[in-house]
Ligand SMILES: Nc1ncnc2c1ncn2[C@@H]1O[C@H](COP(=O)(O)OP(=O)(O)OP(=O)(O)O)[C@@H](O)[C@H]1O
């Protein structure tokens with residue numbers, strides 16, 4: 044990809060993290076879900092957010108992509124505070140969110156779904172090349188390019204959602220439970236693809252996963268979220284070694 | 296009695312093409328904003344007044360036609376940005392009530408500014424049928440209408456299937472949140488939908504008026520009723536449905552009028568509408584259950 048060079052160059056010139064969240068407060072209506080969350084994602088790294096059901100992991104991603112407004116706190120991305128920026132503008136900056144639930148647009152074909160991801164850049168030829176690159180990464184999608192979204196299997200939808208996000212040239216990918224309900228072989232395939240992209244493009248990933256072991260196995264850093272607060276943020280290996288923490292918050 | 300079948304069919308198709316275009320305008324807004332635009336007739340009539348005056352001032356029909364398209368687009372933009380954007384979307388009745396209010400404002404403004412008289416609207420081509428031997432075939436004006444609507448349909452089809460904007464508009468209509476997450480500015484697509492729709496509606500009304508009594512603040516009322524039926528029959532979600540149902544209803548109405556008299560046309564419309572609502576309430580061409588939100 045053409046932006047590999049620029050991404051690494053920026054990485055070298057800027058030691059500060061790509062994403063720097065501090066004091067983030069958010070919720071739904073009166074109910075506060077996230078209480079002063081701090082978090083940082085260095086460029087080109089994978090950070091896993093783990094925690095029990097209802098801990099606020101999906102809520103965190105929704106606030107970071109702009110789907111849900113932050114009540115307080117800052118979301119610094121590449122040096123600028125985006126806490127009040129609109130979803131569409133954050134995408135233009137490089138934050139791309141793949142929410143839980145595999146959102147293929149049912150009425151559009153696979154090819155149209157993929158093109159949707161890069162429409163905002165407005166460059167037809169580049170878009171075609173990006174979509175073709177996505178087919179190379181996910182050959183299963185190439186075989187179904189004229190199928191409509193509603194005709195895809197769960198795994199195909201998840202691949203489509205991730206492939207579409209990649210067409211947007213993300214610098215930071217927010218992934219919510221990419222493995223939910225998928226066969227281990229497909230999960231491995233997707234995680235492998237992401238590791239490849241991170242190496243090749245310097246893509247940073249904030250990964251939310253129920254499957255703590257597999258998430259920590261690909262992540263550099265693990266962040267444990269409990270009842271809307273960060274209770275630990277450490278290198279993945281250190282997290283896995285901390286038996287007390289695992290028992291208390293991760294249940295294994 | 297010698298029935299001019301060919302002429303009736305051609306006239307019916309031309310009429311149906313206009314219904315189809317106006318119904319397509321309704322479908323465009325429905326898909327973009329989930330609003331049944333009851334103000335579309337009144338908005339289109341405003342465009343026709345603009346066209347009428349441009350043609351009167353310049354003596355050029357084509358400038359008037361261009362003016363109808365442009366003023367329709369501007370009006371659509373203004374209505375969406377100025378009014379509809381602020382309507383509570385969780386209540387489906389709110390937009391209908393606002394649209395009906397808009398009808399009153401636009402219609403009475405037209406009546407105050409220009410009076411309620413019928414003004415003869417010029418047609419760019421003769422409405423007398425061409426004869427081959429003894430047989431009346433079709434009028435040049437009907438041919439003109441069919442050609443304009445065909446070009447319009449083709450342009451819209453290309454827009455929606457071949458361009459990025461068209462893809463963004465479809466995606467925004469089907470799945471607004473997913474579209475936003477992919478960087479589509481959904482609110483702009485909605486504005487664009489209104490703009491396009493109102494331009495198409497203005498053009499359709501401009502085509503129908505020379506075949507009726509003339510320009511008047513209520514000139515598009517009947518067109519709205521027919522086109523609304525067409526849109527319901529075809530499926531509010533379905534552009535193809537609007538075209539097919541429009542042509543069919545145009546032909547049926549023309550034959551009913553010829554054989555049974557003009558008073559039976561509205562009855563035929565009600566029968567068709569009830570029949571479709573009973574058998575397939577989502578419309579004949581709606582692919583699946585229409586999305587509500
Ligand atoms: N749309 C909503 N409206 C109101 N409350 C919500 C909404 N979505 C989530 N919540 C609440 O916010 C809290 C955090 O939910 P969230 O979905 O972020 O958890 P999660 O960590 O992603 O859980 P899971 O692992 O089950 O996906 C929960 O208590 C949930 O009930």
Ligand SMILES: [Mg+2]
Pocket residue numbers: 100101102143219
């Ligand atoms: Mg969740």
